[in-house]
Amino acid sequence: MSQNKRVLGIDLCRGIAAYAVILVHSGDETWGVPIDQEAISFRLLFYFAVPFFLAASFYFMMHKPRAGSSLEFWKSRLERIVIPYVLWSVIYLLLRLFFFYKSNQLDRLDQLFQDPLAIAFCGGASYHLYFLPLLLAGSTLILFKNYFSDIQTKIIIFFCLVSIATRELVSVSGNGWKIGSSLAFQGVLEALSLNIDAYPSLKLALVYAYWVLLCLPYFFVAIILSRVFSKDRVLWLSRISIIITFILFLIADIFGNLFLPGTVRDLIMAYSLLLFGISISQPINEWSNRNNSNLGRIVSSLGVCSFGIYLLHPIPMNVSKLFLSRLGFKSQVTVISMLIISMTTFLLSWITVSLMLKHKWSAKYLLGV
Structure with a gap:
């Protein structure tokens, strides 16, 4: 998509x-070393990413004509989500097999294949791939978009509040889902004394049901915002809205965990950042054109590459980790080590994805472009 047709503020937020x-991921528990308390607190400020990706996906789906009801829409979902998910799952599975074999960790080889459902359908090949099947499961909600077209906004707000309360109740009651596994609603299953491993299809269905439940509040908020900010009203998002939405995002991100339920905090962070991105798009375009700057091209590239950066980043991250360990940063995760690893990984991923986009096969099948 050309720079002029892109929403550059959203591209910027996608890159962020x-x-x-x-x-x-530069400072989580999978590193196997102690984490400094300051690093933990710093890391908590960056958990807005997945909520933002969900918010952006649902918001823009609402503005697609015949979304969910046309073969073109589902074909694009296949090309954008399913094919990259399958290929990257194979890539990460092969890399893990190679690494475990070369490091003589045969016990981890056995563990890897203990849950084939998680590998095939829940992103078990790598900790970050779960987002793709989650997004695909959530996309099925768009099938119900037309059923809400004639319903009053206040009723949809009620549905939204119910979905938020339900999602929060499931979370705090211990019925959530663990990344990389194929088990959800564990509390309910234990109460029923049900051996869910004997019913693999039901086990997988519960995970996808949980993902749909997770996406439901984003779906309803997207419907509400698509009515408030229709194409005729989007001009309301002026420069003052840049300040308002950014401050709202910062408050929810920094202080939200002190007084907001987790689901509400995620929604506020996600949609305030989304509206900030829409608001700042025109100023970015104007500044870039007025100063004959490459800012627009850089931001556009960042948006185009963001999905690929997400998919690719564990590979250069391990390279960065190896480099950092040789510098002596291997006894504890700190803010400094997180910043070094994350910045190095981000730049390496961005450069690699930019090169991959120049090749038709990798751009289409690995990056879904």
């Missing part, structure tokens, strides 16, 4: 969210 994912 992609970096946020990398920073979170």
Whole structure:
């Protein structure tokens, strides 16, 4: 898509969210070393990425004609989500097999194949791939878009509040889902004394049901915002809205965990950042054109590459980790080590994805472009 047709503020926010994912993964518990308390607090500021990606996806789906009801829409979902998911799952599975074999970790080889459902359908090949089947599961909600077209906004707000309360109740009651697994609603299953491993299809269906439940509040908020900010009203998003939405995002991100339920905090962070991106798009375009700057091209490239950066980043991250360990940063995760690893990984991923986009096959099948 050309620069003039892109929403550059959203491209900027997509790039920021992609970096946020990398920073979170630069200091999580999978590293196997102690994490400094300041690093933990710093990391918590960057958990807005996945909520933002969900918010952006649902908001823009609402503005697509015949979304969910046309073969073209589902074909694009296949090309954009399913094919990259399958190929990257194979890539990461092969890399893990190679690494475990070369490092003589045969016990981890056995563990890898203990849950084939998680590998095939839940992103078990790598910790970050779960987002693709989650997004695909959530996309099925668009099938119900037309059923809400004639319903009053206040009723949809009621549905939204119910979905938020339900999602929060499921979360705090211990019925959530663990990344990389194929088990959801564990509390309910334990209460029923049900051996869910004997019913693999039901086990997988519960995970996808949980993902749909997770996406439901984003779906309803997207419907509400698509009515408030229709094409005729989007001009309301002026420069003052840049300040308002950004401050709202910062408050929810920094202080939201002190007084907001987790689901509400995620929604506020996600949609305030989305509206900030829409608001700042025109100023970015104007500034770039007025100063004959490459800013627009850089931001556009960032948006185009963000999905690929997300998919690719564990590979350069391990390279960065190896480099950092040789510099002596291997006894504890700190803010400094997180920043070094995340910035290095982000730049390496961006450069690699930019090169991949120049090749038709990798752009289409690995990056879904």
